[in-house]
Amino acid sequence: MNFNLKSPSSYREWREYFLFRYNILRKPIGLHRSTIRDKLEKISYHVMAVNNKEEIIGVGRLHFVNTKESQIRYMAVDKNFRKKGVGNAIVHKLEMHSINTHRNKIILNARENAVIFYSKLGYVNFGKIDVGIDIKHFQMKKNLKNYPSKNE
Numbered sequence: 001m002n003f004n005l006k007s008p009s010s011y012r013e014w015r016e017y018f019l020f021r022y023n024i025l026r027k028p029i030g031l032h033r034s035t036i037r038d039k040l041e042k043i044s045y046h047v048m049a050v051n052n053k054e055e056i057i058g059v060g061r062l063h064f065v066n067t068k069e070s071q072i073r074y075m076a077v078d079k080n081f082r083k084k085g086v087g088n089a090i091v092h093k094l095e096m097h098s099i100n101t102h103r104n105k106i107i108l109n110a111r112e113n114a115v116i117f118y119s120k121l122g123y124v125n126f127g128k129i130d131v132g133i134d135i136k137h138f139q140m141k142k143n144l145k146n147y148p149s150k151n152e
Contacts, residue, residue, distance in 0.1 A: 001084040003049045003057060005093050017048055020056045024076035036074075045097045049077075049086045057081040060090040062097055065107065070098040072108040091121055095144060104145045112136040 008017040022036040040063045049058035058077040065071050072094055077087045098106055109129055110118050115138050119125065123140040130137075 001081070001086065003051050003081075003086060003089075005047055005049055005089055007046050008048055013048070016056055017046065017059055020048075020059055020078075021074050021076055024059075024078065025074065045094065047090050047093050049081075049090055051081075058086040058090050060094050062094040062106075064101070064103060068103055069105040069107060070094075070101075070103045072106055075108075075114070087117060088121065091118075095142075099144050104143060106142045106144060108140050109137045110140050112138065115140070 008014045018036055022033050026033070026035050041061075044061050044063040047060050047062075048056050051057050056078075058081060060075045061073050062070050063073065072091065075087065075090065077090075095106060098104070106123075108118065108123065110123075110125075112135070115125055118140050121142070123142045126139045126141060128136060129139040
Protein backbone atom coordinates (compact mmCIF):
# COMPACT_ATOMS: atom_id res chain seq x y z
CA MET A 1 0.00 0.00 0.00
CA ASN A 2 1.52 3.27 -1.14
CA PHE A 3 0.75 6.36 0.96
CA ASN A 4 2.49 9.30 2.59
CA LEU A 5 2.01 10.86 6.01
CA LYS A 6 1.97 14.60 6.44
CA SER A 7 0.36 17.40 8.40
CA PRO A 8 -2.24 19.52 6.64
CA SER A 9 -0.83 22.91 5.70
CA SER A 10 -2.88 24.64 3.00
CA TYR A 11 -6.44 25.89 3.35
CA ARG A 12 -7.60 23.12 0.98
CA GLU A 13 -5.81 20.41 3.00
CA TRP A 14 -7.31 21.64 6.27
CA ARG A 15 -10.78 21.80 4.76
CA GLU A 16 -10.46 18.25 3.37
CA TYR A 17 -8.92 17.00 6.64
CA PHE A 18 -11.88 18.19 8.73
CA LEU A 19 -14.40 17.01 6.12
CA PHE A 20 -12.78 13.55 6.15
CA ARG A 21 -13.04 13.42 9.95
CA TYR A 22 -16.69 14.39 9.77
CA ASN A 23 -17.56 11.90 7.02
CA ILE A 24 -15.90 8.94 8.77
CA LEU A 25 -16.49 9.69 12.45
CA ARG A 26 -19.53 11.91 12.88
CA LYS A 27 -21.88 11.77 9.90
CA PRO A 28 -22.51 7.99 10.14
CA ILE A 29 -23.79 8.38 13.70
CA GLY A 30 -25.93 11.42 12.98
CA LEU A 31 -23.81 14.07 14.69
CA HIS A 32 -23.73 17.64 13.44
CA ARG A 33 -20.75 18.94 11.51
CA SER A 34 -19.94 21.36 14.34
CA THR A 35 -18.85 18.40 16.52
CA ILE A 36 -15.76 17.69 14.44
CA ARG A 37 -13.58 20.44 15.93
CA ASP A 38 -12.72 21.37 19.47
CA LYS A 39 -10.77 24.11 21.25
CA LEU A 40 -7.49 22.16 21.01
CA GLU A 41 -7.18 22.07 17.20
CA LYS A 42 -4.71 24.94 16.92
CA ILE A 43 -2.33 23.53 19.53
CA SER A 44 -2.55 19.89 18.43
CA TYR A 45 -0.37 17.78 16.15
CA HIS A 46 -2.33 16.60 13.11
CA VAL A 47 -1.41 13.77 10.73
CA MET A 48 -3.07 12.66 7.53
CA ALA A 49 -2.31 9.78 5.21
CA VAL A 50 -2.66 10.56 1.52
CA ASN A 51 -2.55 8.23 -1.46
CA ASN A 52 -0.62 8.88 -4.69
CA LYS A 53 -3.51 11.08 -5.92
CA GLU A 54 -3.18 13.23 -2.75
CA GLU A 55 -6.56 11.97 -1.52
CA ILE A 56 -6.88 11.63 2.25
CA ILE A 57 -7.23 8.00 3.33
CA GLY A 58 -6.65 8.41 7.07
CA VAL A 59 -6.22 11.01 9.82
CA GLY A 60 -5.28 11.31 13.48
CA ARG A 61 -4.59 13.99 16.06
CA LEU A 62 -2.44 14.23 19.18
CA HIS A 63 -2.77 16.84 21.89
CA PHE A 64 -0.98 17.27 25.19
CA VAL A 65 -2.87 16.48 28.38
CA ASN A 66 -0.02 17.58 30.66
CA THR A 67 3.80 17.54 30.71
CA LYS A 68 3.95 13.72 30.73
CA GLU A 69 0.87 12.59 28.82
CA SER A 70 -0.65 12.97 25.36
CA GLN A 71 -4.02 11.94 23.97
CA ILE A 72 -4.85 10.55 20.54
CA ARG A 73 -8.20 11.66 19.16
CA TYR A 74 -10.09 11.73 15.88
CA MET A 75 -8.40 8.63 14.42
CA ALA A 76 -10.13 7.62 11.20
CA VAL A 77 -9.21 5.49 8.20
CA ASP A 78 -11.29 5.12 5.04
CA LYS A 79 -12.99 1.71 5.11
CA ASN A 80 -11.34 0.79 1.79
CA PHE A 81 -7.88 1.25 3.31
CA ARG A 82 -8.28 -0.48 6.66
CA LYS A 83 -6.00 -3.41 7.54
CA LYS A 84 -3.39 -2.07 5.11
CA GLY A 85 -1.06 -0.35 7.58
CA VAL A 86 -2.52 3.16 7.33
CA GLY A 87 -3.84 3.31 10.90
CA ASN A 88 -0.65 1.71 12.27
CA ALA A 89 1.48 4.31 10.49
CA ILE A 90 -0.62 7.23 11.77
CA VAL A 91 -0.52 5.96 15.37
CA HIS A 92 3.24 5.38 15.14
CA LYS A 93 3.79 8.93 13.86
CA LEU A 94 1.66 10.35 16.70
CA GLU A 95 3.56 8.21 19.23
CA MET A 96 6.91 9.46 17.92
CA HIS A 97 5.74 13.05 18.28
CA SER A 98 4.68 12.32 21.86
CA ILE A 99 8.07 10.76 22.66
CA ASN A 100 9.98 13.59 20.98
CA THR A 101 8.10 16.12 23.12
CA HIS A 102 8.96 14.14 26.29
CA ARG A 103 5.49 12.77 26.90
CA ASN A 104 5.85 9.07 27.58
CA LYS A 105 2.22 8.13 28.14
CA ILE A 106 -0.61 8.17 25.64
CA ILE A 107 -4.29 7.82 26.40
CA LEU A 108 -7.19 7.46 24.00
CA ASN A 109 -10.88 6.67 24.06
CA ALA A 110 -11.47 3.89 21.52
CA ARG A 111 -14.78 2.99 20.02
CA GLU A 112 -15.71 -0.61 20.71
CA ASN A 113 -14.88 -1.67 17.15
CA ALA A 114 -11.33 -0.24 17.45
CA VAL A 115 -10.28 -1.83 20.76
CA ILE A 116 -8.63 -4.83 19.08
CA PHE A 117 -6.71 -2.54 16.71
CA TYR A 118 -5.24 -0.53 19.58
CA SER A 119 -4.59 -3.65 21.69
CA LYS A 120 -2.42 -5.02 18.88
CA LEU A 121 -0.39 -1.80 19.08
CA GLY A 122 0.26 -2.27 22.79
CA TYR A 123 -2.54 -0.21 24.29
CA VAL A 124 -4.14 -1.53 27.48
CA ASN A 125 -7.91 -1.36 27.95
CA PHE A 126 -8.95 0.31 31.23
CA GLY A 127 -12.67 -0.17 30.69
CA LYS A 128 -15.71 1.75 29.52
CA ILE A 129 -15.75 5.51 29.56
CA ASP A 130 -18.61 7.93 28.89
CA VAL A 131 -17.71 10.35 26.12
CA GLY A 132 -21.13 11.92 25.78
CA ILE A 133 -22.39 10.07 22.71
CA ASP A 134 -24.37 6.89 22.38
CA ILE A 135 -21.49 4.66 21.24
CA LYS A 136 -19.46 2.51 23.64
CA HIS A 137 -15.95 3.82 24.19
CA PHE A 138 -13.10 2.32 26.19
CA GLN A 139 -10.23 4.22 27.74
CA MET A 140 -6.90 2.80 26.63
CA LYS A 141 -3.35 3.70 27.62
CA LYS A 142 0.18 2.98 26.50
CA ASN A 143 3.45 3.69 28.26
CA LEU A 144 6.10 4.80 25.77
CA LYS A 145 8.94 5.03 28.31
CA ASN A 146 10.96 2.19 26.80
CA TYR A 147 10.62 3.36 23.23
CA PRO A 148 13.59 5.30 21.83
CA SER A 149 12.86 8.69 20.32
CA LYS A 150 13.08 8.71 16.56
CA ASN A 151 12.60 11.03 13.67
CA GLU A 152 8.99 11.68 12.89
